[in-house]
Amino acid sequence: MGSALAKSVVFSPPAIRTLQASPLILWDKRPKGTPGGDVARPFLWLASKKHGCLRTLIFFHGNAEDLGLIETELIQFQAYLQCNILAVEYPGYGLCRDAFGSEVSFEGLDDVAIHALRYVVSVRGLPADQVVLHGRSLGSGPALRLAARARSQFQWNIGALVLQCPFISIRQVAGDWVGPTGALLMPTCYDNSESLQELCQVPKWKAVERWVPLLILHGELDTVIPPYHGHSLLEEARHLGHPMAEAHFSETATHNRWNMVSDIVTPMLSFLCKHVEGWQDAQDSCEASWATFLCSK
Template sequence: MEQTKTEQEYEETEADANDISSPVQSSFSKKFFKFFGNTLGLKNMLSKTFIYHQPNPTYLFKEQENSNGTMSYSFQLKKEFIPQHNDIPDYISYDLYMMNFRNKQKKDCAIPIMHIINSKTLGNQVLIYNHGNSSDLGTIFYSLINMSKIYKVNIVAYDYRGYGISKGDINEENTYEDCEMVMSFTLYRLKYRIYQLILWGFSLGSGPAVHLAAKYQYIRALILEAPLASVYLFLENEPSSQYNDQEGDVYGNIYKIGKVRSPIMIMHGKSDEVIPYKHSQILLEKFQQENPNNKKQIQCLLVEELKHNDLKSLIQIKKSLTATKLKQFLQKMIQQTQFDMEYYELNPQLYKILLREEEDLSFLNILHKIRYKVDF
């Protein structure tokens, strides 16, 4: 019997900085984007039109009253979009939250958050999952459950403003703020420590993941799945790690990746038809250029034949090489976290720096900085 794509053992290789294919993009598109975005100040409008693709919401948060009189939410997938499954293990549960706030223009906004809890977790590690375009919590729900089951981790996932049942406008800065508020929520409401947070960014989600990993050095790890180097590089005929045209660029991961101090794992399909795998090669090369003494801090796994959305299926197959390497990476992070807890206690000066970074992520500081008012 012929095997399906998801059952095949794909050929997976470590990245080679010289093994790069070139996407064919229009230089006119870049000039158009730069002129109207920078010169005329229409960057957010152009981004909303050409970058973001928000699907119709595939789920609902149904409000329900608990026996003690408090209110909570139940998760309901819309059957016309997502078929229902009943195969969630009894050791995996999830809690739902709605972060309501007013933005700088005093408009009401909201971010839905899901906290997936695995009682068999190997350590109190948590993935903060930043999803890609054309997705919401409904479309990724069962993938997240499977990831929690296979890798024995807790997961916090959310929708950016403009996606799913959230409220508010989507733009680059708002995705950064949304991720930062969710990180703060994870620390102060869900009671994790900053060195237990692993940022995962898929496709578009690589933008907020890299941005925050570069900003907070005590993040445990950064995982990038089919990441973008930058929108301008996406529009370049011959993208290169030497590229340095930051003004007006969107999701400029290439300018930030070198500032990340946490271990990094990058995964990309070599047949990716949306974001060419050269983007991962560029991020790898850029990091190594800026950190010549820490090249082992980053690893890049390229997978033959895989397209943009195929990797999600492969990492849910326990025996695939990609899943095995990802599991080894996560297990190493768990071991390192346990070591760090003891190490920080023995080094008061470092522990003060860690506490200062956690304080920077506190609600009071985040809200003061972005002038928002949050209510749960």
């Protein structure tokens, strides 16, 4: 019962958006026997216009979204960030629903997350330490788990992790909506607090570079996942000794309405320029792009 309830409440795929003809859609199939392997999956790939650009962002979208709904937004996002972007589709969503009839599941999200990272690092040959994982809402779960698993399973240290309107746990969000009794019917899947503890298990003798820089973005007007979730995760990260955990809490953002420049791009680039190799020149490129955009108005 709990599993069926979780699927019906947590996962809300939108109507199928066909992007088969989009030149931005690519299909990749990992070898059988590898994590996330033996399944062809669709991704939205936006290559940087800057030749030889290594900095890359892997984007995990929110619940009632798919690649079709976020394509235009990500094109604009990339214009500001001046990086490669790989957007992940979830099993049971969009093209994945047509592709192999896969049902949505937490395990499926983890598999496709590993697939995405292996594609960027092993197929594209892009350095893991310049890869930024960006998880929005529901996507904060697989993004955070992937950041921890990349180090433990593949010995890859991710460049940074950005969590936008993240949750403490699925059960905690359920409690906000239906109360503690109803929350008990939800499985303990995607416990971001637990995943954060795993991410922060860095021996004290390890250099600071072994920590994955963490940025939390949350809107103070968010009524879907209240901002206390973001504040709590930030406090926990700092309590665990994370030396590079920062946050930006927008006074005007809700769950779905953000100012892309002031609420997301500006704090992200300021953070990434400080902590991630290869992103230092992205801020200058972004400012130049923004100035050009304003002049065109």
